[in-house]
Amino acid sequence: MSRRLTVEADGGSRGNPGVAGYGALVRDTETGALLAERAEPLGKASNNVAEYRGLIAGLEAAAHIDPAAVVLARMDSKLVVEQMSGRWKIKHEDMKRLALQARDVAAGIVRAGGAVRYEWIPREKNKDADLLSNVAMDGRTVHRYLEDDTEAPEAAADAPTAATTDACAPVAAMPGSPVRVVLVAQAQGEAARSAAAAVAHLLGGAPRCLLTAPSDVAVEAAAEVGSALGAEAVVDGGWGEEDDALLAAWDRVVQRGGTTVVVCAPDAVRTVLGHLLGVPAERRSRLAVAPGSLAGVEVWDGDEVSVAFTNRT
Template sequence: MSRRLTVEADGGSRGNPGVAGYGALVRDTATGALLAERAEPLGKVSNNVAEYRGLIAGLEAAAAIDPGATVLVRMDSKLVVEQMAGRWKIKHEDMRRLALQARDLVTAIRDAGGSVRYEWIPRAENKDADALSNDGMDGLTVDRRHDGGGASSDAAGDDAADEGPTGGASAAACAPVPRRAGTPVRVVLVAEARSDAARSTTAASVQRLLGGAPRCLVTAPADDAVETAAEVGDLLDVGSVVDAAWSPTGEVVDAWDRVVARGGTTVVVCPVEVVQAVLAHVLGIPDERRARLAVAAGSLAGVEVWGDDDVSVAFTNRT
């Protein structure tokens, strides 16, 4: 009897076309256990092309688990679902080519004794694939296989998952991300909040900005910073890594350089004066003038690094 698998897939483009990526995962249909995750950046393509690439990746991952599986594909792209079901015509050449590639995978699954059917779902029910597609848009490539009980292996290697102050998922989330042309390194600086209510508000602001996708989360060791990071981590579903260099007495510039060298998107929770120090560093403001930078406790500042000398401060004091 063939195995029953569910593929959840998504793709996105920041701009249409714009910086794009896809995400896909495979679950055991009967138990809901997570079996595989995939994500990849795509450069500059349209949203629909990214959606198709997510479908293809999901079908490939399902076939790798069981070539003759009974596969249910769930996507929030009405276009892809209707076109692959044969109810809508495919007019765009790029999508036609990708649809043929997907149909070849479907044919192989059917020839092996399996089947594939499609189901449209609202976007709210596709959050996990959406989170992976955001990783792809951030330049992260993911290819993980799970045993269905929570353990996983990553393309970076099993040893990488055991390193770092918090280990496991946190270390994997903070693994290096390859730099991609046209995709900046993004750093969200979060000034530590000083009350429970303020921490909840700050965490909600980070979630609205980044969505629910896993991100590298780094925190200074100060109590207010650690507690703020815990609130952020709960909403982003990622553990924090404590780095003493993000303290007022730490090597802040070195800490900044490490975050930029990692790539991808990193959230750093630290004291107000450390946020000021980083902004002064990237803007070339002398140390004696950095206190003039207005940074409120609990606020967010966003910095994008496009190249060695191409840095932009996207926003400050966001709440």
């Protein structure tokens, strides 16, 4: 007999779009026992995107607990519930993509012998998921299953000098979501302050993992960025090295997941971009990287890389 599970999901945005995050939890429908909790910051996004991401996370958590469960997904978003139930059309492309992702997860549950249905509830009956979404908007990630008491994977024992803080703890992979990295070329004075403002605007001002190379200039620039993000910079010596050590530091950032901001020398930014773009070492000096500029990289499932922008000031 299939297990009966209830998903409660929510998402929010401080500004629309603005600093966004989602929260979701799974309960045993019969006993009400809490089985799983999920929360994740989303950077700058709309509340509707956050709502859908919360639903996806909740369905995935339910499928993890029992792939063939009979799932009731409860949300206070009338839009998401009506669209997922097929009663309202989906016009926005972002919503279409997220709805398809949610339906794929639900279809997997159905194929395994379970079922999924959706129910709208008033906001006051969705307080636990709302609380988790606010935890996410504060920059914290939650990935917990209470039955087996497992947490998100911990940092590798041989990690560099970068300590594992709440903001820099490993982030559980979210199917269909990339690892995002913003590389900030270290600068001083007004250029550093402008870079900090640009990062805060890009990420919505929410705390993110913030790493810095160990040089004085990088640390000072990272302090400006940290002040804008509300995050404490963590020194990773690998970002002050060259070639193999630097690329190993890059790999650690990708393996951590989530969103990371790295403040390092312009040459370090060129090394990473050149590596990702296949630019020979002798030609990497041709990559324009101004002090205080930003480069954005997304790494998708299967290690597919997209360089979203470079030399942004």
